Amino acid sequence: MSQPTPAGLKSSARTYTHPGLPEPADKDYAVIGKSKPKIDAREKVTGQARYTADLKFPNMLYGKILTSPHAHARILSIDTSEAEKIPGVKAVITHKDVPTLKYGISPARWDENIFCIETVKFVGDKVAAVACIDEETCYKALKAIKVEYEVLPAVLDPLHAMDEDAPQIHPEYPLNKNTEIHQNFGDVDEAFRQADYVRTDMFVGNRTYQAPMEPHTATSIWQGGKLTVYSSTQSPHYFQYYIAREFGLPMGDVRVIKTYVGGGFGGKLEPTGLEFAGAVLARLTGRPVKMFYDRAEMFAHNRGRHRQYMKLTTGVNADGRILGVHADFIMDGGAYTSLGIATAYYAGAMLTLTYDFENYRFDMNRVYTNLPACGAQRGHGAPQPRYAFEAHLDNIAKDLDIDPLEIRLRNARKPNTITPNEFVVNSCEMVACLEQARDISGWADKKGKLPAGRGIGVATGSFVSGAGYPIYRTDLPHAAAMIKVAEDGTAATLYTGATDIGQGSDTVLCQMAAEAMGYTYEQMKIVAADTETTPHDFGAYASRQTLMSGAAVKEAGDEVRKQLLEMAGEMVDLPPERLSVRLGRISAKDNPEITLTFEEAARTFFVQKGPLMGRGSYAPPKLGGKHKGAPVGTSPAYSFAAQVSEVEIDEETGEVAVLDVWDVHDCGQVINPALLHAQVHGALYMGMGESIWEEVRFDAKGKIQNPTLGEYRLPTALDMPRIHSSLVPSYEIAGPWGVKEVGEGATLPTMGCFRNAIFDAMGISVNSLPLTPEKVWAALREKRKANGEDIWDPMACECFLE
Amino acid sequence: MQAIADKQGVKRYIISLTVNGDEYSPVIKGNTLLVNLLRDGLDLTGTKKGCELGDCGSCTVLMDGKPVDACLVLALEADGCEIITIEGVAQHGELDRLQRSFIDNAAIQCGYCTPGMILSAKALLARNPHPTEPEVRAAIAGNLCRCTGYVNIVKAVLDAAEVTA
Numbered sequence: 029m030s031q032p033t034p035a036g037l038k039s040s041a042r043t044y045t046h047p048g049l050p051e052p053a054d055k056d057y058a059v060i061g062k063s064k065p066k067i068d069a070r071e072k073v074t075g076q077a078r079y080t081a082d083l084k085f086p087n088m089l090y091g092k093i094l095t096s097p098h099a100h101a102r103i104l105s106i107d108t109s110e111a112e113k114i115p116g117v118k119a120v121i122t123h124k125d126v127p128t129l130k131y132g133i134s135p136a137r138w139d140e141n142i143f144c145i146e147t148v149k150f151v152g153d154k155v156a157a158v159a160c161i162d163e164e165t166c167y168k169a170l171k172a173i174k175v176e177y178e179v180l181p182a183v184l185d186p187l188h189a190m191d192e193d194a195p196q197i198h199p200e201y202p203l204n205k206n207t208e209i210h211q212n213f214g215d216v217d218e219a220f221r222q223a224d225y226v227r228t229d230m231f232v233g234n235r236t237y238q239a240p241m242e243p244h245t246a247t248s249i250w251q252g253g254k255l256t257v258y259s260s261t262q263s264p265h266y267f268q269y270y271i272a273r274e275f276g277l278p279m280g281d282v283r284v285i286k287t288y289v290g291g292g293f294g295g296k297l298e299p300t301g302l303e304f305a306g307a308v309l310a311r312l313t314g315r316p317v318k319m320f321y322d323r324a325e326m327f328a329h330n331r332g333r334h335r336q337y338m339k340l341t342t343g344v345n346a347d348g349r350i351l352g353v354h355a356d357f358i359m360d361g362g363a364y365t366s367l368g369i370a371t372a373y374y375a376g377a378m379l380t381l382t383y384d385f386e387n388y389r390f391d392m393n394r395v396y397t398n399l400p401a402c403g404a405q406r407g408h409g410a411p412q413p414r415y416a417f418e419a420h421l422d423n424i425a426k427d428l429d430i431d432p433l434e435i436r437l438r439n440a441r442k443p444n445t446i447t448p449n450e451f452v453v454n455s456c457e458m459v460a461c462l463e464q465a466r467d468i469s470g471w472a473d474k475k476g477k478l479p480a481g482r483g484i485g486v487a488t489g490s491f492v493s494g495a496g497y498p499i500y501r502t503d504l505p506h507a508a509a510m511i512k513v514a515e516d517g518t519a520a521t522l523y524t525g526a527t528d529i530g531q532g533s534d535t536v537l538c539q540m541a542a543e544a545m546g547y548t549y550e551q552m553k554i555v556a557a558d559t560e561t562t563p564h565d566f567g568a569y570a571s572r573q574t575l576m577s578g579a580a581v582k583e584a585g586d587e588v589r590k591q592l593l594e595m596a597g598e599m600v601d602l603p604p605e606r607l608s609v610r611l612g613r614i615s616a617k618d619n620p621e622i623t624l625t626f627e628e629a630a631r632t633f634f635v636q637k638g639p640l641m642g643r644g645s646y647a648p649p650k651l652g653g654k655h656k657g658a659p660v661g662t663s664p665a666y667s668f669a670a671q672v673s674e675v676e677i678d679e680e681t682g683e684v685a686v687l688d689v690w691d692v693h694d695c696g697q698v699i700n701p702a703l704l705h706a707q708v709h710g711a712l713y714m715g716m717g718e719s720i721w722e723e724v725r726f727d728a729k730g731k732i733q734n735p736t737l738g739e740y741r742l743p744t745a746l747d748m749p750r751i752h753s754s755l756v757p758s759y760e761i762a763g764p765w766g767v768k769e770v771g772e773g774a775t776l777p778t779m780g781c782f783r784n785a786i787f788d789a790m791g792i793s794v795n796s797l798p799l800t801p802e803k804v805w806a807a808l809r810e811k812r813k814a815n816g817e818d819i820w821d822p823m824a825c826e827c828f829l830e
Numbered sequence: 831m832q833a834i835a836d837k838q839g840v841k842r843y844i845i846s847l848t849v850n851g852d853e854y855s856p857v858i859k860g861n862t863l864l865v866n867l868l869r870d871g872l873d874l875t876g877t878k879k880g881c882e883l884g885d886c887g888s889c890t891v892l893m894d895g896k897p898v899d900a901c902l903v904l905a906l907e908a909d910g911c912e913i914i915t916i917e918g919v920a921q922h923g924e925l926d927r928l929q930r931s932f933i934d935n936a937a938i939q940c941g942y943c944t945p946g947m948i949l950s951a952k953a954l955l956a957r958n959p960h961p962t963e964p965e966v967r968a969a970i971a972g973n974l975c976r977c978t979g980y981v982n983i984v985k986a987v988l989d990a991a992e993v994t995a
């Protein structure tokens with residue numbers, strides 16, 4: 029029943045063959061592929077693990093930042109004299125005391141100052157800071173700083189930010205345009221002309237916040253000309269780079285050390301005022317200064333998910349094959365750029381991955397508003413457009429009377445293809461994911477057959493396994509690693525800049541090191557994420573570490589093994605090629621009688637040749653096309669996922685109970701199954717929170733109304749559905765041992781999946797996130813009204829009228 | 831309770847409490863929170879702070895056997911009480927069965943919620959050695975975790991309960 033391709037249009041993806049080595053036949057791994065306990069588990073269950081806020085240093089001071097109470101105002105004067113007089117106040121600083129060089133994590137738009145100079149641009153913008161002998165004195169000092177403001181009109185509605193008469197937030201960026209994108213691939217207009225059916229839908233996303241359990245903290249210490257910063261960071265490297273740049277220091281004189289980090293999810297990727305202000309306060313006082321945000325300040329600092337306004341138009345064949353897509357978006361960037369340029373590009377770039385279509389147009393404006401700046405949150409830019417597209421596709425499927433799962437199978441991307449925006453996809457088990465999700469969820473028995481009020485929905489997602497290009501331009505490799513074997517061979521330490529923020533990279537990288545070396549995981553130690561002692565790595569973002577840091581670790585482990593077997597060969601008088609090592613036992617391949625321990629060979633190596641060490645590094649190949657913004661979304665490999673969920677709607681209250689979620693992932697070779705499924709659980713949890721409850725809300729003056737975990741409404745253990753996390757076999761040629769990402773990909777399908785399940789249950793479309801009971805209830809009412817039912821309108825009742 | 835006033839006339843109190851079996855008589859202010867006494871005064875930083883508003887449960891400790899948010903308890907109120915923090919759960923270097931179970935069930939990611947979770951779960955198992963899954967979920971509903979979706983945490987608590995069966 030498949031229709032012929034219309035003339036003059038490309039209808040399916042170009043194919044591509046990766047030049048790498050094929051999948052190995054023998055995958056009898058000794059250490060990887062096993063659910064090893066986390067390397068830091070004991071510290072974490074005993075309370076021994078120290079997070080940045082747990083560190084104390086002799087003579088340490090406490091520091092806090094004074095922030096703006098207005099969304100947009102001119103600073104007329106700042107008077108710190110009263111604050112300075114308070115006993116215990118050691119320093120008070122404003123913009124006059126700090127470098128005025130603008131910074132930001134995106135080099136294309138450095139638009140932040142350590143402290144505001146002329147205007148404050150959102151409620152929470154940084155104005156001054158204090159260092160005091162204790163926390164209580166800090167609050168007294170902040171209260172005593174007098175700032176005179178002239179309140180200015182503010183831009184709070186992103187849809188009017190570009191109006192001619194809207195207040196201007198940054199004079200350098202007229203019409204409050206922060207990022208404007210127009211990308212065009214193939215011929216979308218022709219695709220729409222030739223399509224049997226074209227549909228347009230509008231969707232709106234929600235502003236959400238990462239809300240890691242650990243608040244941001246940074247402690248700065250100067251020793252002579254060298255600055256050491258302990259920070260809850262996702263990337264010691266970017267912190268080091270930007271702190272050095274701001275203060276004109278050589279990178280070698282800035283040491284950033286990650287301690288245990290209590291979750292990041294994108295919110296701890298860029299340095300905050302805590303690092304910059306702390307460094308200045310520590311220098312002025314000559315004492316260590318610990319700076320920290322409380323929960324409300326975390327919400328105000330934000331850098332969470334952008335709210336996006338998404339218009340989608342798609343043309344399809346009569347059989348539902350997608351011919352062309354036009355995505356036309358606006359996103360609320362907040363007061364600063366943060367990582368938002370990348371977010372804006374990601375929003376459109378990632379839409380081409382899960383389905384195969386060749387004609388695509390993407391228009392986007394990321395606008396400045398007088399609200400907290402938005403940045404990268406798990407799934408970076410992609411989850412809301414994915415929600416919109418999956419909802420849009422279900423609308424099309426319904427119009428054409430095609431089963432939602434079937435329309436996805438017909439359009440699913442195939443392996444070894446190239447997307448219209450020039451992403452090379454090697455492994456891709458999109459079809460297998462959909463089929464397995466269909467089978468394990470019992471789709472055929474449920475679709476259209478569930479009792480009233482119940483529904484089932486499906487959606488897909490895909491994500492990068494590491495960004496193809498770093499955030500600022502540099503030719504540094506993306507990851508590097510060293511392994512040092514102890515003198516007697518009884519332990520080996522992995523030194524890596526990779527950053528474990530809870531996802532478990534320390535564990536999986538040690539498993540990978542042990543596998544490559546022929547060693548045991550239990551003997552591995554790790555030193556990670558300290559810019560002075562560990563080799564460079566870009567850190568934890570864009571789901572990059574298993575593939576990229578892993579590739580560097582594998583190379584280092586291979587080098588250890590090679591040297592070890594050469595030594596062993598000399599010891600047993602055999603060429604090294606005839607020896608192998610596994611789990612610390614060296615044996616001759618053709619004579620099992622000849623054995624030697626890893627320890628014996630490593631010790632002899634040390635005695636004869638010095639330290640036994642391995643080194644590795646990884647840089648991705650050159651990726652992507654030549655169009656503007658082409659690097660964003662490039663990756664050596666992409667994960668794919670399908671989710672099915674079943675929901676039950678309470679028609680009276682509009683409440684949505686999610687009963688079950690089935691997630692099927694294609695994430696390549698798995699290193700640690702237990703940790704992998706735990707990533708899926710966590711990603712789904714976040715996706716679920718964003719789908720149904722979470723939203724940062726503002727009052728009419730741009731102040732956050734719900735800056736607490738309770739009112740923002742993080743889901744609790746009572747809110748979670750049954751989760752079934754499943755995998756399809758997959759091998760990624762570009763990754764060490766065939767690995768790909770998992771940690772962010774599983775956030776992508778969730779919102780669309782729930783929306784589609786509600787659509788299936790009640791025939792109503794909720795076109796904005798979160799899918800709250802109020803919205804579901806209102807949509808149900810509209811539907812009943814449209815069906816001619818007589819509905820009592822409480823708002824028309826006199827008792828509600830003034 | 832003995833009180834002394836400083837030069838500004840702000841009162842300090844000497845309280846006595848037991849923490850993980852050890853007796854302490856710290857001098858505190860009237861507004862000192864139990865969580866800050868534990869973390870700053872006694873250097874027991876295993877008790878975490880995620881909100882200081884009673885929302886997250888990161889600061890959960892056992893006060894006379896009951897789980898409390900230590901950010902909502904004044905140190906003064908802990909006078910004469912027995913407090914157990916996460917540092918007091920393992921005995922002589924031997925992990926508690928809940929701690930083991932959290933490790934075995936991959937119930938830990940960033941670990942920031944873990945101390946509070948383990949103490950809430952410990953209190954549950956003490957009063958109800960064989961909880962059902964909904965009972966486990968209810969017992970940890972005041973402990974937020976941003977990483978795990980609670981899936982493996984619930985499993986870990988149920989598993990630990992099994993061991994005592």
Ligand code: FES
Nearest residue numbers: 880882884887901
């Ligand atoms: S810190 Fe006490 S409940 Fe959050």
Ligand code: FES
Nearest residue numbers: 940943975976977
């Ligand atoms: S493990 Fe990170 S908050 Fe629970």
